[in-house]
Amino acid sequence: MKIGIPRSFLYYKYHYLWESFFEELGIDYVVSPFTNREIYKQGTIRAIDEACLSSKIYLGHIDYLLGKCDYILVPRVFGYEEGTICTKFQAIYDVVNNTFRDQNIKILYYNINPRETANEFRSFLKMGKFLGKKKAAITRAYIIAKQTQKVQQIMALKRQEELLSKEGLKILLVGHQYNVYDRYIGGPILQTLKELGATPIIADICDKKEALEESKKISETLPWAFNKELVGAIQIYREKVDGIILMSSFPCGPDSLVNEMILRRVKGIPILNLILDGQEGSAGLETRLESFIDIIKIRKEDGNGQM
């Protein structure tokens, strides 16, 4: 049996957990490639026109995996203890199922819902049983997978700390993991920043507990867990970076409000608001990033004067 894993959306949050879970259970899996033009194109064909760029890309990855595996992993999340989630993640299982019904898609799923005690471990247990494994083996695989995920998170934090102590321009990139790390959405931004000699600092790599607390200093009633973490990360990193880039995929519901709030409440540091719709050529993006970096450089030379 082979599981297909779409390299999109929650993949970037959970891939160490998923991959080592399946490995420990001796289950074969295939991960779809980095987003490319073809995956993006197929996604836009499958998706409702108005859906956000990230979800179009997600459907493109599902489309890619059809016929290449027995089951495609589509987890469903209702929300977290830390906060709610965009309804997209509540609906994703049924969106995929209805969109690909004619292709007879087979979905491997699990459900996270703190209200129904559908916690991660129980859900993985259920999923493991569906895959024909015994409880002891699943429990062991889950614990190992969880440790792997934790170690990777700590290492990512360490690497980021090293980057923060480096000389030179540092830019905080504030966006959902699935946008920042997607080669088609965030890829060109990371690449251009490096070419311009700036070090990207990823907001999503942070002490999540601290970020949740810190976010309240910027906004009190933020409902979404992911946005709370990002807003809190701004508070954590703002003194250590030279500028902030907000990046969202058009027309992201939560970001449409939260990024506006950030622009209104985070003062004294240059902020660039990038909204990506997958249509723009790279030239326009490079120009905007270039002039943003130029402004920061001039500001630095002028002796840290306010913008």
Place this chain on the structure above:
Amino acid sequence: MGMDKCKVAFPRFGNYHIPLEFLFTKGLGVEYITPPPSTRRTLELGAKYSPDYVCSPFKFNLGNYIEAIEAGANTLVQTGGTCRLGYYGELQEQILKDLGYNVHFINMSRANYNNPLTFYDEFKKINPNLSLKKVTSSLITMLKMVECIDEIDDFVRQNVGFEVHEGEIEKLHEEYLNSLRTVETKKDVEKITKNYKKKLKDVKVKKPKNLMKVGIVGEYYTIMEPFSNHFIEKELAKKGIVIYRWMNVTNSILHNNGKEQKKTIKPYVKYYMGATSMATIYKTLEWAKEGFDGIVHVKSFGCTPEIDAMPVLQRISNDYKIPILYFSFDSQTSETGIQTRLEAFYDMIMMRKEKR
């Protein structure tokens, strides 16, 4: 702020400003400023100061607030919600503050929905001398008013456009809503409603034998605020179509049948998909099974839960061979575009009806 000077406003939303006015004046003992009906100006004002790609209810609400302030309001109320609506309040408060408006903002998303008393705490900010007994009795009358308004609304929707003397129903409807503004007790509400129900039933209507039935589904605000959906129900009624709408405050909040919805749509949907998406799918499926001639789906541009309902609606449309017309409204939507698409939809369901 002394309570004598407190002038409260809540964004425009269907005809619900009438029960809201009752609750605030009778229950909370403060003045209520009903924002002027939404117009092009309301939307333009709201859009000007809102983030570009936020859903249009945010823009309408903001426009309503500004127009309410112009009309004298100094205390604004915003609700909470399970989608983006849950974050409207804090951002709208910030935008109004940045614009220089000095107003008091009551944000219900600060209250805890699992604990109704926290709402009372929020209301206490409006009037510290609040009497819980008075609020409770006004709340009961207000809820009755909502139910009655919705009931009359259903009758109007299914009969308007078929009167022998054109405009009779609309005139009575307006009279009814106006007379509700004078009530004191729950009994008054029931009496007035009974009276107008009879008057409405006495209106001579002539419906053709081969009636066309269309159900309207979609996102909470857009479906219930006629200006935001370009008066789509009225447009359909003009063409001699009977319109059914399940979505209103009574059905969605006061008597929600969430479990039944989930059971009905099980062949299509496994999990709760967010905000109004479940009701949208539920009614589309029910009306498809009942053999309706068509479904109209309305939402504001970018409404995520309703976008996610669409692949399911497409399945239902396919399985039951029922045409669905999809509308997505934003501040740029053109009137002619809507008219053209409505005409085409009408022609199609008409032709299908004749073939059957």
